Amino acid sequence: MDFTDVSLTALRVFRAVAEQGTFTAAAASLGYTQSAVSRQIAALERAAGAGLLERRRDGVRLTAAGRVVMRRATVVLDEIDATARELSGLPGQAGTVRLGWFPSAGAVLLPRALTALRRTDPGLRVVGREGSTPALVRALRAGSLDLALLASAPPFRPPDAESPPLVVRTLTERALCLAVPTGHPLARGDFVDVADLRGRRWIAGPSSGEDQLMGVWPGLDERPEIAHTARDWLAKLHLVAAGCGLTTVPAALAAAAPPGVRVLPVRGGPQEQRRVLLARLPQPPTDPVTRVAAALRAAALDVEAPAPPTSPSPSSSP
16 A cells, blocks of 8 residues: 555544543544554554654554644644635634643633634634643644643753654742632631641542542642542532532632632641743744734743632631
8 A cells, every 4th residue: 555545534533542642532532443554544543654642551652654644634633624614604714723731720820821813913823722741742743732831840851752852931930829608717817827838638630540639739748538530620629619528729720710719828848849931843933823922921021920718707706
């Protein structure tokens, strides 16, 4: 089979596998069976005469040949999508930037940047999606995102070990905070002492492998009691408001906390810093990408401005 005969379906499947990181996840995202995905990838590799994916225990990684195919496939698929839109009479994709973001970045930072862009660049279109930091890095490598907002925690390693390295800029670096119910004794002051976190009930996010439980204060010298597990940060904060437990949050989320929640700094131990990164592939950015990046940097400066702690409710006064 000559590579010029490969199907668009095979290219779409290949891009999905590169983005999702596993055949199983790609099949789920496309609505295919895993065997169908495997057949498409096998046919593509036969046509290329080379392995395009390195199969690893933790997922797949593009080979050198795979990166060549992905770079070209992205151009082809984008052109096909643009043609379909034009034939349907829909607006063209000129001036479109594909942006990805991790969940809590979509609460404060992203809306501020998009609001500013509507004023300064009304013709610029930003499309994209929310995802975990590893998934967004894969999407950048696959060429289906132009920019990505990533979360980073100490020891602040690069987002991945691929070559060439991504271009990464730190937008914010702030201490991790604690969300507590306004009626809780810990909400009476302007900060929480780390020693007072022992024996508390926690609302955590799902974790895998050796990752720390998202939502539990790092470094506790005890096995934490997990009252609830929730992936969505807003669900976690509403559970806090209901008095179901405590959870950690980035400092920027203080502005988006629902009623019944105080977001407070924690003192008495090592500072738990968290960074928001802006990442892209190393090739020179287009003008629209540059303008979106500038808007995100400006919004990050606003977010960096310290906000006073949310006031406790009258019922929590001593």
